[in-house]
Amino acid sequence: MMLKNDLLLRAARGEKTERIPVWLMRQAGRILPEYRAVRASLSGFKELVETPERAAEVTLQPVDILGVDAAIIFSDILVVSEGMGLPYEMEEKKGPYFPKTIDQVQDIDRLRTGKAEDFHYTLDAIRITRKELNGRVPLIGFAGAPFTLLCYMVEGGGSKTFSKSKKLLFTEPEAAGKLLQKITDTTIAYLRGQVEAGADLLQVFDSWAGILSPQAYEKFSIPFLRQICEAFPDVPVTLFAKGAFYARKSLAALPCQVIGTDWNMPPEESRLLVGEKTLQGNLDPCVLYGSAKFITEETHAMIRAFGAQRYIANLGHGVYPDTDPMKVRHFVETVQQFDISTLQNR
Amino acid sequence: MMLKNDLLLRAARGEKTERIPVWLMRQAGRILPEYRAVRASLSGFKELVETPERAAEVTLQPVDILGVDAAIIFSDILVVSEGMGLPYEMEEKKGPYFPKTIDQVQDIDRLRTGKAEDFHYTLDAIRITRKELNGRVPLIGFAGAPFTLLCYMVEGGGSKTFSKSKKLLFTEPEAAGKLLQKITDTTIAYLRGQVEAGADLLQVFDSWAGILSPQAYEKFSIPFLRQICEAFPDVPVTLFAKGAFYARKSLAALPCQVIGTDWNMPPEESRLLVGEKTLQGNLDPCVLYGSAKFITEETHAMIRAFGAQRYIANLGHGVYPDTDPMKVRHFVETVQQFDISTLQNR
Numbered sequence: 269m270m271l272k273n274d275l276l277l278r279a280a281r282g283e284k285t286e287r288i289p290v291w292l293m294r295q296a297g298r299i300l301p302e303y304r305a306v307r308a309s310l311s312g313f314k315e316l317v318e319t320p321e322r323a324a325e326v327t328l329q330p331v332d333i334l335g336v337d338a339a340i341i342f343s344d345i346l347v348v349s350e351g352m353g354l355p356y357e358m359e360e361k362k363g364p365y366f367p368k369t370i371d372q373v374q375d376i377d378r379l380r381t382g383k384a385e386d387f388h389y390t391l392d393a394i395r396i397t398r399k400e401l402n403g404r405v406p407l408i409g410f411a412g413a414p415f416t417l418l419c420y421m422v423e424g425g426g427s428k429t430f431s432k433s434k435k436l437l438f439t440e441p442e443a444a445g446k447l448l449q450k451i452t453d454t455t456i457a458y459l460r461g462q463v464e465a466g467a468d469l470l471q472v473f474d475s476w477a478g479i480l481s482p483q484a485y486e487k488f489s490i491p492f493l494r495q496i497c498e499a500f501p502d503v504p505v506t507l508f509a510k511g512a513f514y515a516r517k518s519l520a521a522l523p524c525q526v527i528g529t530d531w532n533m534p535p536e537e538s539r540l541l542v543g544e545k546t547l548q549g550n551l552d553p554c555v556l557y558g559s560a561k562f563i564t565e566e567t568h569a570m571i572r573a574f575g576a577q578r579y580i581a582n583l584g585h586g587v588y589p590d591t592d593p594m595k596v597r598h599f600v601e602t603v604q605q606f607d608i609s610t611l612q613n614r
Numbered sequence: 615m616m617l618k619n620d621l622l623l624r625a626a627r628g629e630k631t632e633r634i635p636v637w638l639m640r641q642a643g644r645i646l647p648e649y650r651a652v653r654a655s656l657s658g659f660k661e662l663v664e665t666p667e668r669a670a671e672v673t674l675q676p677v678d679i680l681g682v683d684a685a686i687i688f689s690d691i692l693v694v695s696e697g698m699g700l701p702y703e704m705e706e707k708k709g710p711y712f713p714k715t716i717d718q719v720q721d722i723d724r725l726r727t728g729k730a731e732d733f734h735y736t737l738d739a740i741r742i743t744r745k746e747l748n749g750r751v752p753l754i755g756f757a758g759a760p761f762t763l764l765c766y767m768v769e770g771g772g773s774k775t776f777s778k779s780k781k782l783l784f785t786e787p788e789a790a791g792k793l794l795q796k797i798t799d800t801t802i803a804y805l806r807g808q809v810e811a812g813a814d815l816l817q818v819f820d821s822w823a824g825i826l827s828p829q830a831y832e833k834f835s836i837p838f839l840r841q842i843c844e845a846f847p848d849v850p851v852t853l854f855a856k857g858a859f860y861a862r863k864s865l866a867a868l869p870c871q872v873i874g875t876d877w878n879m880p881p882e883e884s885r886l887l888v889g890e891k892t893l894q895g896n897l898d899p900c901v902l903y904g905s906a907k908f909i910t911e912e913t914h915a916m917i918r919a920f921g922a923q924r925y926i927a928n929l930g931h932g933v934y935p936d937t938d939p940m941k942v943r944h945f946v947e948t949v950q951q952f953d954i955s956t957l958q959n960r
Contacts, residue, residue, distance in 0.1 A: 426774070428772070429899070429900075429934055430900075431899075431900055431903070431934050431936070434898070434900035434903070435900060435903040437900075438900055438901060438903055438904040438908060439903060439904055439905070478824075478857075478878065480878075481877040481878060481898050481930075482878070482880055483915075484898070511824075511857075511878070512878075513859050513860070513878070514859070514878055514879070514880060514883075531827040532824065532826075532827060532828070532857070532858075532859070532860055533860070534828055534860060537860075552780070552827050552830070553775070553777075554775075554776075554777055554780035554781060554783075554784055555784060557777070557780070557781040557784055557785060558784040558785055559785070562784060569829075584827075588775055588777050590777070
């Protein structure tokens with residue numbers, strides 16, 4: 269199917285674009301009253317993830333309402349651990365948690381390697397979304413990075429120090445490697461299913477990357493991200509390692525197309541570090557609490573710092589649930605209306 | 615009083631040292647059974663902070679038990695907000711929280727600027743500690759950075775996104791500036807009291823620095839840290855902005871002597887960024903969960919990366935409460951026994 273708006277894919281591949289594409293992490297979610305209405309009609313977050321028609325519906329909402337240049341399938345990175353035999357729960361306000369966690373090395377042996385069909389609900393949601401999109405914008409598939417999944421599976425939820433996860437890495441590196449490999453194999457099967465179902469681009473979220481040292485990241489995350497990138501030679505892959513400012517160069521050396529950046533990472537510095545690869549990011553989500561004037565100024569400053577080509581505008585993190593959708597629209601329109609001819613030097 | 619061991623002060627001032635000084639953030643605390651015994655004999659954390667004899671006692675414990683090259687006064691960064699009229703509570707496991715928070719701009723006007731005598735308990739604890747130390751090692755005084763204090767006072771505790779604090783910064787920058795100035799004035803009065811009571815070096819903890827963009831940090835933290843540094847031309851000051859890898863150069867441009875670094879920040883890169891200033895840090899506290907062999911290897915690698923001079927060994931964050939004190943001792947001894955003549959090139 270020919271895409272009517274393929275800006276995202278062209279930017280990801282490093283091709284010239286006539287304007288900057290823009291989308292937001294977590295754009296399908298609690299910021300939209302239309303999302304909250306769908307959610308309220310179901311028993312909870314997990315039912316929404318596992319009901320393809322409804323997951324597709326909320327995936328499409330931001331395309332219609334916010335006018336973004338890409339859809340991202342509504343799901344959660346934790347479906348992968350569930351497919352491996354470790355189910356998650358999602359509690360309003362508290363966030364995700366695991367009733368069972370990885371507490372000892374033997375727990376790792378008991379986990380299975382998931383197959384694409386374990387995630388049939390997300391793959392079906394992708395097929396429906398793809399049909400409904402009818403080529404309007406590209407559809408992004410995604411998964412969590414193996415290291416981030418390990419953290420959730422060991423901690424059972426978020427953590428201030430992630431000391432349980434890091435204790436595993438530092439005291440049982442072989443067992444940790446085995447767990448990371450199982451997650452990687454499952455993730456590749458899952459992402460392959462997503463591509464076959466119709467995902468145009470894949471993003472891998474290494475949400476907890478920022479808690480590792482550069483050396484530990486090289487050992488416990490990079491090799492597994494490499495395997496994922498190598499499994500998809502024909503699909504653009506975006507790697508977003510939140511907080512891992514120190515890893516931008518290593519990530520860019522992997523066979524991926526786009527490096528995601530958070531608002532701590534100066535765009536000019538990121539350009540130097542990633543070479544010819546495309547960059548994505550990086551507005552502080554809290555900027556969207558400000559006035560329209562403030563949002564315009566900060567967005568323009570961001571664009572000037574990144575330059576107009578090989579660039580996908582986004583926030584540096586998922587949009588926060590209490591953000592006014594009108595402010596999000598303003599951000600999207602500010603990017604889309606930016607006249608890139610004023611940046612001919614980039 | 616002449617110090618018998620002034621390694622820390624000489625390293626801070628950039629003078630040559632015959633071996634590398636070492637101490638740990640949060641060394642006076644829950645890792646030591648001796649600390650837990652003192653704590654259990656009192657009603658709680660706050661009583662310990664506010665009882666000078668006992669605060670001095672736990673300050674001295676790590677000098678005696680762990681053999682560190684500095685004492686740091688036992689207290690909490692939140693005493694400053696309490697001195698301004700916003701008391702904190704400390705709950706076991708949950709951490710600190712504020713029953714009242716800054717919810718609107720008018721709340722800022724109601725805060726007072728604290729004076730040194732508001733913190734008499736900590737100043738008395740410093741006097742007692744100083745006497746008991748009898749010149750064995752230097753005594754470090756400390757405070758939180760104004761930006762970090764603002765976050766606590768607005769959020770009422772920790773936060774995943776700090777969106778309330780950043781909403782204040784981005785929508786009411788003038789009011790935020792007023793609050794930051796009040797905190798700065800109080801902090802300078804408090805730190806001046808600490809120096810007069812006998813603190814040999816001051817450390818300022820900007821614990822939440824990592825949630826700001828480089829531009830926001832320049833606006834909302836750097837100017838206030840500058841005032842603090844300028845108020846102490848004769849005392850070495852250490853600035854530790856956790857997570858603010860992007861700010862190392864700006865911090866080093868302030869009239870401070872030492873830049874603290876966390877384990878995300880590569881030592882060689884930090885050297886390039888801070889010029890002639892002394893560096894402190896940066897072992898991942900979770901390394902201390904590993905075997906003695908692993909700790910030795912990681913500590914040696916850290917020292918080789920920093921070099922032997924203008925360097926104070928430490929963790930990249932406070933030591934975690936569930937760390938085995940024997941492992942901490944092993945870390946301290948590994949640094950102290952390191953033969954710096956093997957690093958003559960640095």
